[in-house]
Amino acid sequence: MSLINETHDINLTSWVASANDAQCDFPIQNLPFAEVRRKNSNEAFRGAVAIGDQVIDLAKVNELGIFSGDAQTAVASASNPTLNEFMGLGEQYWSALRLALSKALREGSAHQDQLAQALISQTEIEFALPCRIGDYTDFYTSIYHATAVGSLFRPDNPLLPNYKWVPIGYHGRSSSIGVSGQQFHRPKGQTKAPDAEVPSFGPCKRLDYELELGIYLGKGNELGDAIAIENAEKHVFGFCVFNDWSARDLQAWEYQPLGPFLAKNFASTVSPWIVTTEALAPYRTSWTRDESDPQPLEYLESTANRDQGAFDIQMDVKIQTQKMRDEGYNPTQVSKSSFKHSYWTVAQMVTHHTVNGCNFMPGDMLGSGTQSGPTHEEAGSLLELSRGGKEKITLSNGEQRSFLEDGDNVIMRGWCEKEGFARIGFGSVESTILPAK
Incomplete structure (x- = not known):
């Protein structure tokens, strides 16, 4: 550490x-x-x-x-x-x-x-891209995000029983990760409207961002060798701001039983700078688990992780539409959150990922999952802010959004500040949506 x-x-x-x-x-x-x-x-x-x-x-x-x-x-x-x-x-x-x-x-x-x-x-x-990202795994570490999204898809069972025991993750697609400035065409795929008998194919209508951190792995481990939680952060080189774009309507149709596929593989965007784990040392904070919740199994538990395993990394999201750019309006901030709310720590993610002997390579990346806080204003996605598309957010020029439209530019930033230490930032990650091909 x-x-x-x-x-x-x-x-x-x-x-x-x-x-x-x-x-x-x-x-x-x-x-x-x-x-x-x-x-x-x-x-x-x-x-x-x-x-x-x-x-x-x-x-x-x-x-x-x-x-x-x-x-x-x-x-x-x-x-x-x-x-x-x-x-x-x-x-x-x-x-x-x-x-x-x-x-x-x-x-x-x-x-x-x-x-x-x-x-x-x-x-x-x-x-x-700062490195060759050989493998990419996306986690799901915000319990606030998991509960909010679960209530939209499974209102009777919003948080599945394994969530509080296991750092949930899935293996994503590294080939479509791009650096800030990336432009991509609106994805296409199968969707099924609630009142339709059969699915249809076409452009995504519910395109969303996800406010995440990217966690870059440094020194790897041999196949078959697990990384103990006490040593986990020795393998973490640093962090970036990460936008893991999502096609919500594609996701709703395809995600059962194996999780997202086309809904997540068309584009993901990273900020260009990697802020090292060492640079973040002053902004560590204690990690706690509510006494009423299950406590981590032994391999996910350590005193150091309890004392300083979390990071207070502030993040925000802004949107600037094509019309706003044409009329000279600045981007509108739509959300702000912090990584300190994460239900699982970076060390726990690394340890769980390797507990069965899975090997990391230098440059592999973990996604933190969408970082939402305890209040609605801290939601890390439009899916949450719009309450599943039922509400709209209003931008500074009067335009409204439930989900993203062609020409929208999404800007995410990250920074840390603490009394007695210098403020440091991650820079920004920006990307613009092009019409479907």
């Missing part, structure tokens, strides 16, 4: 002036990773770290040779067109590079003149 250290000190400032803005997503206390290149270029993508409104080109840092030991090994592997090799090195190397970058970017660093050569403005870059 990552602990607070000198890299989290609120008093640290950087010679990159924009990183010292209190509302900046990327202060020196953050240092998230991505894959970038200059826009409209034929350059190879390479690893980069965000600092203020700039990025540090890690391939250039590697060429400069200013680091040594584990930090130099790490920066060399992070210079590649994907971060998988770096992620597979493990937390000793992740931490060494974080500390080396923190020291080199601090006000008064002897490396300022050299590192300045590696700076690129964020306005000049484009992103690729």
